[in-house]
Amino acid sequence: MRPDYEALIVGAGFGGIGAGIELTRLGITDFVILEREDDLGGTWHVNHYPGLAVDIASVTYSYSFEPNPYWSRLFAPGTELKKYAKYVADKYDLTRRMEFGVAVERAEWNPDEHLWQVRTSDGRDRSAKYLVTATGFLSQPHVPDFPGIDTFAGRIIHTTRWEDGHDFTGERAAVIGTGATAVQLIPEIADQAQALTVFQRTPIWVVPKLDFPIPAGVQRLFARFPLTQRAARLVNTSLLELLMVVGVLHYRQAKIGNRIAARLARAHLRAQVADPDTRRRLTPTYDFGCKRPTFSNTYFRTFNRPHVQLETGTIERVVPEGIVTADGATIPVDTLVLATGFNLWDVNFPAFEVIGRGGKDLGKWWRDGRFQAYEGITVPGFPNLLSLNSPYSYSGLSYFTTIEGQMRHIRRLFTEMRRRGDSTFEVSERANDAFLDRVTDDLQSSVFYTGDCSRARSYYFNQHGEAALLRPSSTLSTLREMERFPLADYAFS
Incomplete structure (x- = not known):
């Protein structure tokens, strides 16, 4: 059976765009990006309330390989993020591969044909060799059920x-x-x-x-000399790292921060x-x-x-x-x-039904046991699945750290798979268990377990009381690990 696509990406936000860019770099051009909304941009399309803006400086909240020198402010308004998403998608020829108003309802691994069969809200069934879920962390709104x-x-x-x-x-x-x-x-x-x-x-x-407006002269400087904007990004990222890594992840060792x-x-x-x-x-x-x-x-x-x-x-x-x-x-x-936020742990991990090898239900497995994913991107029992919004995947305070780390993981994984002449990958349970043990141990020094979070009501914690969202490592460590993970952690066929 020949699949409809080599790869199918779910979600046309920055995560899905990043995955599309990486697949294109790998020479995979037969893919589709399905988006349930009527346009691309993810959260920056869905949200357009008054006052909407990034809460991470724009020089950092963007792809490092695709800087935008024309941000109007240090913390750009949401309309500029939506415009930036469209610019990047158009530049990398991704827009024509996007189908809007199509919600994925179910995906199931076919072990006989070695492909994913995907059912969508428009009544169609699609098949693909590789499935990439890029539905975001904050995509399922929480609507409180107050009496009356x-x-x-x-x-x-x-x-x-x-x-x-x-x-x-x-x-x-x-x-x-x-x-x-x-x-x-x-x-x-x-x-x-x-x-x-x-x-x-x-x-x-x-x-x-x-926050302040970025003068036109500075914008021209960024456009003419990109190294100046890279320097600004480095400074801002370093400050965020100081706040996140020292003050939050290493709370036990650095309470003073x-x-x-x-x-x-x-x-x-x-x-x-x-x-x-x-x-x-x-x-x-x-x-x-x-x-x-x-x-x-x-x-x-x-x-x-x-x-x-x-x-x-x-x-x-x-x-x-x-x-x-x-x-x-x-x-x-x-x-x-x-303004009641989003439901991460009940309906967002995953955002639709995913059935893997032997009928393994990903959502049920996570909720009945522990939320987990190897390097925050792959799961044992789910061949050829790349889950970009997964437990322990969010790194740093800028979502783009997570995206670019996962792009590096995809590059290393697919390069090795092709070198072997194979077409199927699956992470081993041994490697997944070792990663889960490591991140769980590393988080014991964080504010989540060492500090007082009992009254926080934080979406960082799942229904089991675990802070299973953030990856407990710095940006540099995350990017380095995504490029150097042991290839023996995967089985190829």
Whole structure:
């Protein structure tokens, strides 16, 4: 049986684009990229709420091999990230290989034909020799099931399904959630709404955002002399590494670094919020890094405004006219904004049903046992599967570190497979177990296990209580390991 494609990539965000680039470099051009949305860009297409911007400096939040010298700001707005994704996809001739509005529902390994059979929402069945899942970490929105929410008489907007042009002027608005998305969005709504209530379950660590427009002269300098932009990227990446590796991953050995970051965030809070009680409620009661921190110069100041209320009580139920809290108070609401984040561990790993050798269900195997993936990209029992958004795969604070590391892994793996004259690969259980043991041991020094994360409610932790998302190594170590992993860890046929 001849497969429809040599490779099938699921997801047209930056991960899928990176995989497409690497396959093209390897000479594999017979592939398709399936995307459930109506355009490419992943999270930068789905999200377009007011205030959307990167929370990692743009010189770092981009492909190192494809720098963009024309970012308008140090922290570029989301529209520029979407434009950048389109530019890269067009440059590497990937757009014509993309099919939009096609959601993958199931993929199953056919051991007789040595290929993946993929069922999609358009009723078609497709087959491919290699399957690459690039559905992202934050692709399955979490919608809270508050009692009575279906009776609400006003408008409900989830941040991933933003209604462009919605005007909050004169409205009584409410935002549920205070994560990174809400930190960007809340000041924008406060500028329009007559009244704004922010429902906070868990406060977030916020540090100052050193953001500024990048002058046209600097942009021209970056374009003419790319080494200058590489230097800027190196400086920014080094600062992120200091925050992530020292303050979070090596918490036990360097608690002072973590405490300095927490003191900086507390000082930022004291400088921006006047009311002591509001400051107290906005102060996290867990260690810095247990939950992803963020940057903002406007979020805290929003709570000084007389028409903005911070509500930390439990939501009891939703009624047609608003929200009832546990103390019996009813808060009137015209428009309810759900900034409630994403569901990683229940539905996102994986984002669709994946059945491997012997009927092994990847999602069930992960949830019944432990979330795991060798080097964060392959899984025993699933031949010719490259799972880009997997447990222990996220490296550093910029997603592009993860993407480029996985691109290097694909290059080494496929080069060896071709050298042998083979067409099938599968990681051994021995190698997978050894990798899982290593990352689990390395994480014991992190803030996740050594610090106090009991009140963080962090998506870093799965339902088994394991911090199974981040790879406990620096950017340089990750990239080096992806190029040097033992080839004997794989069986080829």
